[in-house]
Amino acid sequence: xxxxxxxxxxxxxxxxxxxxDHFYVWEIGPGAxxxxxRVSAITSADDEExxxxxxxxxxxxxxxVYTAQxxxxxxxxxxSRRIHPMRTSGEVAVAEVVERLQEVLRGRPPPWLRKAxxxxxxxxxxxxxxxxxxxx
Numbered sequence: 001x002x003x004x005x006x007x008x009x010x011x012x013x014x015x016x017x018x019x020x021d022h023f024y025v026w027e028i029g030p031g032a033x034x035x036x037x038r039v040s041a042i043t044s045a046d047d048e049e050x051x052x053x054x055x056x057x058x059x060x061x062x063x064x065v066y067t068a069q070x071x072x073x074x075x076x077x078x079x080s081r082r083i084h085p086m087r088t089s090g091e092v093a094v095a096e097v098v099e100r101l102q103e104v105l106r107g108r109p110p111p112w113l114r115k116a117x118x119x120x121x122x123x124x125x126x127x128x129x130x131x132x133x134x135x136x
Contacts, residue, residue: 001027001028001029001063001064001116001117002025002026002027002028002036002061002062002063003025003026003027003028003062003063003064003065003066003098003101004023004024004025004026004039004059004062004064004065004066005023005024005025005026005065005066005067005094005097006020006023006041006065006066006067006068007020007022007024007094008021010022010024010035010038010094011093011094011095012091012092012093012094013066013067013068013088013091013092013093013094013097014068014091015067015068016067016068016069016070017055017065017067017069017070017071017074017085018051018052018055018070018071018074020041020055020067021040021041021042022038022039022040022041023038023039023041023055023058023059023062023065024037024038024039024094025037025038025039025059025062026094026098028098028101028102028105029102029105030102030105030106031102031106033098033102039058039059040058041055041058043055048073049073052073052074052077053077055074056074056077056078056081056083059078059081059083060081062083063082063083063084063116063117064083064084064085064086064116065078065083065084065085065086066086066087066088066092066094066097067085067086067087067088068087068088068090068091069087070085070087082116084112084116105117
């Protein structure tokens with residue numbers, strides 16, 4: 001699953017979504033994680049809504065974006081594009097978040113995360129993984 005982080009250096013989540021110059025995109029799964037690319041978040045749009053839309057478009061294909069802060073309109077725009085915004089409590093190391101997310105993925109992810117992990121159009125099948133049926 002593709003995950004983006006707002007960061008000045010790629011090491012710590014330390015940027016506001018609307019002020020970040022770049023998004024650092026990772027591919028994260030239960031057993032492996034790797035940095036994929038640094039995506040520019042700079043836009044020449046004058047209108048705030050256009051800037052938010054451009055940033056959301058830059059994150060196409062990401063399931064989650066971790067950020068230090070995000071405004072309501074930006075969060076709503078991301079959610080409308082099936083990108084789940086996650087605000088951190090203060091500055092946090094990207095590596096720490098990656099490790100914690102992998103631990104959750106190895107266990108039983110909560111429903112919102114299972115939904116975020118599902119490819120677009122997967123529908124209800126993503127809500128009930130085969131593993132869960134075996135446990136009943």
